[in-house]
Amino acid sequence: MDSETDPEAMTSKESLQTISERTGYSVSTVSRVLAGKGEQYRIGRRAIETITAEAQACNYRPDLIAKGLRTRKTNTIGLTVPGIDNPFFSNLASIITNHLKGLGYNILLADTMEAEEMEADALNSFLSRKVDGIIAVPVGESPEMLERISRSVPVVLIDRYFPDTTLPYVCTDNYYGGLSATRHLIRKGYRNLLAIQGVLTSMPNKERVRGFEDAVRNSGDKGIRYAVTGDGFSSENGYESTMKVLESGNPPDAIFAFSTTIMLGALTAIREKGLKIPDDIGIISFDNNRFLDYLDPPITRIEQPAPQIGRTATDMLVKMIEGSQMEDSMEGQISIRPFLVEGRSC
Amino acid sequence: MDSETDPEAMTSKESLQTISERTGYSVSTVSRVLAGKGEQYRIGRRAIETITAEAQACNYRPDLIAKGLRTRKTNTIGLTVPGIDNPFFSNLASIITNHLKGLGYNILLADTMEAEEMEADALNSFLSRKVDGIIAVPVGESPEMLERISRSVPVVLIDRYFPDTTLPYVCTDNYYGGLSATRHLIRKGYRNLLAIQGVLTSMPNKERVRGFEDAVRNSGDKGIRYAVTGDGFSSENGYESTMKVLESGNPPDAIFAFSTTIMLGALTAIREKGLKIPDDIGIISFDNNRFLDYLDPPITRIEQPAPQIGRTATDMLVKMIEGSQMEDSMEGQISIRPFLVEGRSC
DNA sequence: ACAATTTGCGCAAACGTTTGCGCATGTCAC
DNA sequence: GTGACATGCGCAAACGTTTGCGCAAATTGT
Secondary structure, three states: OOOOOOOOOOOOOOOHHHHHHHHOOOHHHHHHHHHOOOOOOOOHHHHHHHHHHHHHHHOOOOHHHHHHHHOOOOOOOEEEEEOOOOHHHHHHHHHHHHHHHOOOOOOOOEEEEHHHHHHHHHHHHHOOOOEEEEEOOOOOOOHHHHHHOOOOOOOEOOOOOOOOOOOOOEEEEEEHHHHHHHHHHHOOOOOEEEEOOOOOOOHHHHHHHHHHHHHOOOOOOOOOOOEEOOOOHHHHHHHHHHHHHHHHOOOOOOEEOOHHHHHHHHHHHHHHOOOOOOOOEEEEEEEOOHHHHHOOOEEEEEEOOOOHHHHHHHHHHHHHHHHOOOOOOOOOOEEEEEEEOOOOOO | OOOOOOOOOOOOOHHEEEHHHHHHHHHHHHHHHHHHOOOOOOOOOOHHHHHHHHHHHHOOOOOOOHHHHHHHOOOOOEEEEOOOOHHHHHHHHHHHHHHHHHHHOEEEEOOOOOHHHHHHHHHHHHOOOOEEEEEEEEOOOOOOOHHHHHHOEEEEEEEOOOOOOOOOEEEHHHHHHHHHHHHHHHHHOEEEEEEEEOOOOOOOHHHHHHHHHHHHHHOOOOOEEEEEEEOOOOOOHHHHHHHHHHOOOOOEEEEEOOOOOHHHHHHHHHHHOOOOOOOOOOEEOOOHHHHHHHOOOOEEEEEEEHHHHHHHHHHHHHHHOOOOOOOOOOOOOEEEEEEEEEEOOO
């Protein structure tokens, strides 16, 4: 009656050892019982009852550090994102964290801030901490480090990836996204298109450009003019690129911004110039954000399938971790089609 | 020449043991040298050089799990937020993660989704994982669990807190925020104010209400009317509360939304009613978000000092962890004044 | 040449688990 | 009464570290 309400239940000092002493059973037996392997190891009813009761009473929680050391399994996975601040990544992180929790894993979070050294640090730290797996939004252009890491522990890339590697990834189908955005602009009657791109070297960016250009070329309409400009997923880039073309002799009648940040910059420039959206100029963006619906006008955009990306990547990783060897049925490089959400900006 | 470029450098199999074998020095010596305690333990120059060289060559990384078991220090801290999705929390998380990284800690992230059971799960998990400390945005109204936890491991609350506890926290000075927002509205000439509140039971909410009411009462202007309505930090709440009062016999001429989400809902309602901001109705919000500047009109708001909160809390926690006992000079319950950012919405 | 001191390093225990193996005792068949 | 098998449980090693203690050899003092 007082053991279960003991006010001084120093929450941390309980161990198999202490329970063993109090119940009179050996540490091994206690361990097996509390691991739920009582039956399996033919531990008697008496023992099982006594031990579970005592564990309950003293609020025993296994030391996952010790367990991890012994079993080499930490039930922890590492997640790197280039900026948890960025709504797209925090959304991904949220999905992944919650999905992973359901599967019995905790997450170690690292923010790489788009810096390769920080990414390297984070990955090394993950290794030292013996994570069971890693989900990463890679920064930088070289897969080297990640490939090395993936020889020690399962790695799944999300959102970004490297060409010519076997590293598994799941990302948006950026080509398709570029294609659909551009087709939408063309369908709406725009004929002088400008794409403002982000980080030039990143695959997502390259794919979007490819989609953009293919859409124009395959449109069958020889009258369409188009250009690609800009460098960097920043609103400065959006602002300056837009300003430049608006003041040039050949201003576009529609802008395809490769990210929300770029779009915001463009929007500012357009407003400064006093142009009306969507009549003077149309705009379409690439990203998710609930705020986009509250802008004036609400922004038409290609939304990335963040939930699917997050869930697919997590499932994939967990399969790699727990799977009885690589199950060959597993496709390791997946891209998921984004979808158009119409605002009134084009 | 080839040991440092060994392609088969199985990144994980290196241990003090293997280095010990290859160098001929004992595990203890290797440990001491690699811990940088060579001098301190009077290890010879030869040994130090050989060992560091070998460790370098084979890219040795200490096993932090084993180290943690032995030293009872994991250099990991747990962070719970009620929704990493929410820009305010992801912003906090970002600040904390990065600040903590600089101090040599990694972070275990848990999303509690505003649910007390999930918070309890997360905290227990943190305990099992032997985190060195915890930073939490508590959900729920009862400090019980967190107080119990804080007897085992340092805990610092952020953003929200409990009255009548000694749990250390650092949060926005919500009273001051409520006060300044309301004073601003009054200064701008509004005379019929409506506050749309969030979670009624939370301290931040209560304090904002108190600030709101005090500002009106202390204004010396008997002509000012005011009311508080709503329940929940959601846009639905914002929308419905606004709709109701706009359709009532006594519509307000200014709205003080207690969060961005609430503000967005209110904004929708106002637009639907065809009212002009700020002439027909003024609006002021409470939160941070870069998007607020891109709305039409840009929203005037009380910005929370997230960076200070994050950094202060982190420093506080680390001091508690590493400090030579509680340094008495330490004030444990801190609130930081938010500041007004003017848009054109009132 | 011998004691005292310093220098350089290793032994072994400990952290809290898990798990292969094996030892008692009890039960049954004959 | 003996062998065979089932039942119930414990011993001890192992995971990779850190660290108190202490021992041997080298150096110094006298």
